[in-house]
Amino acid sequence: MVAVLGVSGLYHDAAAALVVDGRIVAAVQEERLSRIKHDASLPWRAMKACLAEGAIAARDLDEVIFYEQPFVKLERILITTLRRFPRSFGGYLQGLKSQLRDKLWVLDRLADGLEISRGRIRSIDHHESHAASAFYASPFRDAAVLTVDGVGEWDTTVLWRGRGETLTRLEGLRFPHSLGLFYAAITAYLGFEVLGGEYKVMGLAAYGRANRVDALSQALRLNRDGTFELAPHFFDASGTSELGFTPALEGLLGPRRPPGRPWDLTDETDLAYADVAASAQQLLEEAMGAAARWALERAECDHLCLAGGVALNAVANARIAREVGADRVFVQPAAGDAGGALGAAIVGALQRGAARPPPMTTAALGPHVDSTGLAALADALGLSVGPCPDDATLAVQLLEGRVFGWMKGRMEFGPRALGHRSLLASPFDRGLREKVNRLVKKREPFRPLAPSVLRDATAPWFEEAPPFLTPFMTTVVPATAAARQALPAVVHHDGTARLQTVSDGPFAGLLEAVGHIGPAPVLLNTSLNGAGEPIVATATDAAAFVLAHPVDGVIVGDLLLSRRRVRRGCT
Amino acid sequence: MLSLHLALVALWAPIVARSPRVAGRLLRGFARAELGSVYTLRWAAVATPSVERRASYLRHADDEARHARLFDTRAAALDGRHEPLRADAEDLFEQLGEARFLAFLERAEGRGRREFAHYARAFERAGDTDTARIFRAIMVDEERHETYAAALLDLTPDAAPARRHALRWDVWRGARRMGTRLADAVYALCMALTYPLLAPGAWWARRRAFPPER
Numbered sequence: 074m075v076a077v078l079g080v081s082g083l084y085h086d087a088a089a090a091l092v093v094d095g096r097i098v099a100a101v102q103e104e105r106l107s108r109i110k111h112d113a114s115l116p117w118r119a120m121k122a123c124l125a126e127g128a129i130a131a132r133d134l135d136e137v138i139f140y141e142q143p144f145v146k147l148e149r150i151l152i153t154t155l156r157r158f159p160r161s162f163g164g165y166l167q168g169l170k171s172q173l174r175d176k177l178w179v180l181d182r183l184a185d186g187l188e189i190s191r192g193r194i195r196s197i198d199h200h201e202s203h204a205a206s207a208f209y210a211s212p213f214r215d216a217a218v219l220t221v222d223g224v225g226e227w228d229t230t231v232l233w234r235g236r237g238e239t240l241t242r243l244e245g246l247r248f249p250h251s252l253g254l255f256y257a258a259i260t261a262y263l264g265f266e267v268l269g270g271e272y273k274v275m276g277l278a279a280y281g282r283a284n285r286v287d288a289l290s291q292a293l294r295l296n297r298d299g300t301f302e303l304a305p306h307f308f309d310a311s312g313t314s315e316l317g318f319t320p321a322l323e324g325l326l327g328p329r330r331p332p333g334r335p336w337d338l339t340d341e342t343d344l345a346y347a348d349v350a351a352s353a354q355q356l357l358e359e360a361m362g363a364a365a366r367w368a369l370e371r372a373e374c375d376h377l378c379l380a381g382g383v384a385l386n387a388v389a390n391a392r393i394a395r396e397v398g399a400d401r402v403f404v405q406p407a408a409g410d411a412g413g414a415l416g417a418a419i420v421g422a423l424q425r426g427a428a429r430p431p432p433m434t435t436a437a438l439g440p441h442v443d444s445t446g447l448a449a450l451a452d453a454l455g456l457s458v459g460p461c462p463d464d465a466t467l468a469v470q471l472l473e474g475r476v477f478g479w480m481k482g483r484m485e486f487g488p489r490a491l492g493h494r495s496l497l498a499s500p501f502d503r504g505l506r507e508k509v510n511r512l513v514k515k516r517e518p519f520r521p522l523a524p525s526v527l528r529d530a531t532a533p534w535f536e537e538a539p540p541f542l543t544p545f546m547t548t549v550v551p552a553t554a555a556a557r558q559a560l561p562a563v564v565h566h567d568g569t570a571r572l573q574t575v576s577d578g579p580f581a582g583l584l585e586a587v588g589h590i591g592p593a594p595v596l597l598n599t600s601l602n603g604a605g606e607p608i609v610a611t612a613t614d615a616a617a618f619v620l621a622h623p624v625d626g627v628i629v630g631d632l633l634l635s636r637r638r639v640r641r642g643c644t
Numbered sequence: 645m646l647s648l649h650l651a652l653v654a655l656w657a658p659i660v661a662r663s664p665r666v667a668g669r670l671l672r673g674f675a676r677a678e679l680g681s682v683y684t685l686r687w688a689a690v691a692t693p694s695v696e697r698r699a700s701y702l703r704h705a706d707d708e709a710r711h712a713r714l715f716d717t718r719a720a721a722l723d724g725r726h727e728p729l730r731a732d733a734e735d736l737f738e739q740l741g742e743a744r745f746l747a748f749l750e751r752a753e754g755r756g757r758r759e760f761a762h763y764a765r766a767f768e769r770a771g772d773t774d775t776a777r778i779f780r781a782i783m784v785d786e787e788r789h790e791t792y793a794a795a796l797l798d799l800t801p802d803a804a805p806a807r808r809h810a811l812r813w814d815v816w817r818g819a820r821r822m823g824t825r826l827a828d829a830v831y832a833l834c835m836a837l838t839y840p841l842l843a844p845g846a847w848w849a850r851r852r853a854f855p856p857e858r
Contacts, residue, residue, distance in 0.1 A: 107683070107687075108683060108686045108687075109683055110683075152849055155842055155848070155849035155850075156846065156850055158843065158846030159839075159843075160847075162835075162836070163841070165835060166832060166836075169835070172829065264726075266728045331724075331726065332726035333720055333726025334726075442822070446695060450695050450698055450699060450702075453696050453699035454699045454702065503779070605729070611690070613690060617689075617702050620703070620706050621706050
């Protein structure tokens, strides 16, 4: 038996993944279990959950692989501090503090915490973890791989060639020239939180006109050969600033938008910020597209795999799939740092002679839902528990306008709820989008909500459904005129939708039931969480969610958990 | 120790209440503390073997999440700053065991209630009734939390020793926190003193180019 545990953490979105005998047994993000959004701490809970899924003890692991090289990262921080001297005191103080406090000793801490020998723990490069998570989980034997994120140790963008069981690094761009840092700076400029607010920029972009591209091109220069450069004086990449940009960027674009101010997209000022979002998005898409072409040319391959945080930009992925000339494109669902744990585990397993894992067809790699004890807990909380209605009954209730949480099977790996920990509603009523955004998720009204549809029923509603992207919601597709009319809650302002195609499992059964009584087998599907919370993981989390949010119930396995109805008018 | 802390709060509260900027910072600190409690309580809810206590911890966590939002929203209204609300958390249940955890809850909620009473009075006197109302509303919850924690603790056989341990542990925790702050200050001083020594290294680093690798 070859068992390897991959671990990512200490920056954001910590995770663990377990590969046993060439099979991905489990992959879990720490935030789901710790309940701390984007939890960066070492993922002890996730490691434990992975080992429990694999029914093995830590002492039985052949190896534990951390997803980046701590000392190489320290080198980057030191060199950056030196090069920015005497303006780098903040980075010197804060950057070194976090390195010295825990990051440098991460391998020792893993050995201590797992109670295994230090010799069985090592680290690999950050971008190698990303590349492995995309290529080895893909259905391709031969592909170009492009990894794009904020920064790993030194790399920000790397091209790879994947052949069978090997990944070969071809070329790369290094810090500070980073699309991730560019988009993060724009995220902060628009008043959103970095590492989480990037999705908001993407959603907001649909409301703007890309009329600031020329100005932004001064900050992010695209070269003819597929490379790009950040103009350093616009960005603060020291890591000590929440903003990531300098006053020069405000000089270029105007004053930053104050964080926390409610958005009003009928207001000229906010529309101007939407224009900045649209321009940044367009520039990012052009840079990603050029890098993807560069990767395909250098690797001399027809297929393309994408990973790294920037590959979570579904709109850019769609443009790449459409325009760069790749036959097929695959984006691993946990493309960000969480996915690094998966890549690290696979690299370790392959190096120990295990077979390459079969292509990833599902993101449901986390713990199973367990409703044992839920009835008693619900009773103690004054909630109601009953048997889950059958699919037909539930479909009727959803189409009547009710909103239900849906927890079935194993939890998803990655940021998307894909029908295992989802919040579901009718896509046919525009008002439900408002209800879900404002009352349940408490988020900006411009945030899009996604449709889930039976795989074989996409044609009348969506113009395409790339088979390696839509199962994981890692792209957007154009909605047809019929869909714009019939599915107003899930078609975005620009006429696209972040489509999920579903082919089997309980969620497919529910969609089929919806299709029998409604115009299409489509549901509005968003993640089952409230504002600022990670996606619900366990039955206990579901109970807490029902307590705090105005939903009509949460289906937990075979049970329906809901608030008790209060009888009125009787004395 | 507790009365000394409350005496300091009583002195400090009127000063805070007069400055929206300082008040905003204080309330944001409370918001972070409440959010940290949410995590601690959610972990306790997972760890406890008792369904009744799990329900109590979940309800308590729900209240703390609401308090965090109230404090954070009010802080932004006072000082006009919107900062991401993030908090550290301690797994006190695992560190202390359930009886001592309940004793600590009882103690912390009682301290919070008394502290908030000082702030509520200070903000009322300063004419900021909106902030005072938030403190008063949260005090009601804190009293309920103190009561339920005490009631659950009294059902255990170890209530008295757990309360004594919670007192000692709380004092030790306060001392440790002060130690951490002191260590942070010493670290910052040492780094400030050594920073000028980087100048030769800076000269070397600038001479070395780090172009995009091709």
